[in-house]
Amino acid sequence: MTVLEVVPETLLTTEPWEEKGGVHWSTASPLNVREVAKSMNALKARFITITAYEMPGDEGFRLEYHWDLDGKLLGFPFQLSGKSIESIYDLCEAVDWIEREIHEGFDLDFLGREYEPLLLRQGDTAGVNLREEAK
Amino acid sequence: MSYKIPMGPYHPALEEPYKLDLICEGETVRDAKLHIGFNFRGIEHLAETRNYIQVIALMERVCGICSNIHTLTLCQAMEKLTGQTPPPRAQYIRVIMAELERLHSHVLWAGIAAKLMGFKTMFMTCFELREKVMDVLQAISGNRVNYSMNRIGGVNRDIDDPAALLIMIDVLEKEMVRKVIPIFTTSSTARSRCADIGVLTNAKAISLGVVGPVARASGVAQDLRRAAPYAAYAEMDFQVPVESAGDVRARLMVRALEIMESCNILRQALTKLPPGELNAGEGKLAFITGTATSRVEAPRGEVMYSVSWKEGSNKPARVHVRTPTFVNMPAIRSMVQGARLADTPLIQASIDPCYSCTDR
Numbered sequence: 179m180t181v182l183e184v185v186p187e188t189l190l191t192t193e194p195w196e197e198k199g200g201v202h203w204s205t206a207s208p209l210n211v212r213e214v215a216k217s218m219n220a221l222k223a224r225f226i227t228i229t230a231y232e233m234p235g236d237e238g239f240r241l242e243y244h245w246d247l248d249g250k251l252l253g254f255p256f257q258l259s260g261k262s263i264e265s266i267y268d269l270c271e272a273v274d275w276i277e278r279e280i281h282e283g284f285d286l287d288f289l290g291r292e293y294e295p296l297l298l299r300q301g302d303t304a305g306v307n308l309r310e311e312a313k
Numbered sequence: 314m315s316y317k318i319p320m321g322p323y324h325p326a327l328e329e330p331y332k333l334d335l336i337c338e339g340e341t342v343r344d345a346k347l348h349i350g351f352n353f354r355g356i357e358h359l360a361e362t363r364n365y366i367q368v369i370a371l372m373e374r375v376c377g378i379c380s381n382i383h384t385l386t387l388c389q390a391m392e393k394l395t396g397q398t399p400p401p402r403a404q405y406i407r408v409i410m411a412e413l414e415r416l417h418s419h420v421l422w423a424g425i426a427a428k429l430m431g432f433k434t435m436f437m438t439c440f441e442l443r444e445k446v447m448d449v450l451q452a453i454s455g456n457r458v459n460y461s462m463n464r465i466g467g468v469n470r471d472i473d474d475p476a477a478l479l480i481m482i483d484v485l486e487k488e489m490v491r492k493v494i495p496i497f498t499t500s501s502t503a504r505s506r507c508a509d510i511g512v513l514t515n516a517k518a519i520s521l522g523v524v525g526p527v528a529r530a531s532g533v534a535q536d537l538r539r540a541a542p543y544a545a546y547a548e549m550d551f552q553v554p555v556e557s558a559g560d561v562r563a564r565l566m567v568r569a570l571e572i573m574e575s576c577n578i579l580r581q582a583l584t585k586l587p588p589g590e591l592n593a594g595e596g597k598l599a600f601i602t603g604t605a606t607s608r609v610e611a612p613r614g615e616v617m618y619s620v621s622w623k624e625g626s627n628k629p630a631r632v633h634v635r636t637p638t639f640v641n642m643p644a645i646r647s648m649v650q651g652a653r654l655a656d657t658p659l660i661q662a663s664i665d666p667c668y669s670c671t672d673r
Contacts, residue, residue, distance in 0.1 A: 194432075198603065198604075199390075199393050199394070199603055199604050199605035199606055200390070200393055200605055200606045200607055201604075201606045206665075218633050222519075223336035224519070225522045226522070226615070226617055226635060227617060227633075227640075229619045229631075229633040230533070230633075231621065231630075231631055242604070242619065243399030244616075244617070245542075246535075246604070247354070248540065249537070249540030249541040250541070251541070251606060251608065253606070270522075271520055271521060271643075272520065272521050272640065272643075274643060275639060275640070275643055276635075276639075301671075308358065309358060
């Protein structure tokens with residue numbers, strides 16, 4: 179049995195979860211985003227959003243995935259070594275727009291999906307880091 | 314043979330910009346593609362350039378309808394980073410403001426829906442009622458759109474005369490019961506324009522993760538005021554209206570019933586308003602490093618703010634806003650598939666979209 183399979187029973191009490199800043203964070207490591215999505219589907223958790231962070235210096239990007247489970251906010255952090263992560267769009271269609279927004283605004287790639295038509299912008303290039311553009 | 318009808322970005326039905334490319338066969342819509350971004354202002358990025366006082370004023374301007382909700386959610390997140398707990402009176406005032414804003418938003422939506430149905434008289438009636446709600450909001454805050462009520466650790470202004478507001482709530486509720494709800498629920502015009510139109514099935518609503526009245530009209534009984542209470546909602550006794558049909562009429566019914574529940578909550582909050590301070594204290598705030606998240610049930614559904622802070626800074630490192638329309642809008646594609654072209658403006662309006670919120 180994996181950590182994620184025992185979420186409801188252990189959410190508030192056991193080691194792989196830490197409540198901080200209003201979120202029940204999974205501290206299990208390493209996490210695979212597609213396995214997390216499958217586990218959340220099995221639990222009938224509702225996908226909320228992904229928050230993207232551009233870390234200072236050469237630390238790259240961090241993505242935080244959030245689901246709601248009966249009013250509890252679950253968080254799964256992923257530190258990206260490069261500029262891509264597997265898409266979970268085929269497992270969770272609610273993720274569509276936020277994956278597209280992050281791709282268009284942070285130039286991160288969600289592997290295994292298409293982005294057309296562009297959600298936010300016009301043009302030929304989908305992935306642009308708007309923060310870099312704004313400097 | 315199919316053909317494409319572009320609707321927008323300067324929308325004939327909803328006076329905000331977004332674009333819907335409708336793929337039609339005859340009068341029937343087969344598919345739709347949505348384009349947003351026309352209101353993109355880079356507010357999340359701008360937030361990183363504002364200090365912890367300025368950022369509240371900035372985020373209040375994400376939306377012109379639920380401006381209070383944005384500052385409430387932001388302040389709740391920042392209170393987790395500063396360790397401040399608003400006093401009870403402030404928590405009640407936050408509930409009162411949130412419910413007045415819900416009333417204002419739902420009555421505004423009812424007016425727009427009536428206009429799209431061809432019910433111009435009803436549109437005027439709803440906007441007259443909306444004015445009364447705006448009067449209450451103005452009486453409390455001095456403002457009609459950006460109320461500036463929330464601060465980190467409490468609220469900026471008191472409610473001096475709750476009894477006077479109770480009278481205004483009574484008048485509003487009477488008008489809703491006497492005029493608006495009977496017409497929306499019993500008139501044959503409203504029924505023919507709304508029943509079995511723009512259906513979002515329960516399974517699709519769950520799959521798309523829609524929120525707020527759109528979810529509750531498709532049988533998804535979720536409401537953060539009940540599931541994860543904030544402010545003083547844990548002390549309020551109220552129902553969460555849920556309908557199962559998933560059509561425009563169900564969305565209309567849910568909002569109509571929510572107007573009544575908002576009046577109920579307002580009456581309780583105004584009657585039980587506890588004495589005491591309005592905020593947790595003056596002085597410079599110290600933020601802990603890290604991320605805090607807050608969620609609030611806005612009129613259109615769940616709003617979520619993630620706020621990140623770096624040590625020693627007076628500015629947020631990141632503010633991410635997930636608005637309800639951002640998750641409800643993709644559902645329009647499912648709703649319009651198989652619909653008559655003439656029904657698409659009302660179907661789009663039925664999710665009560667806010668493009669300003671969506672684009673940020």
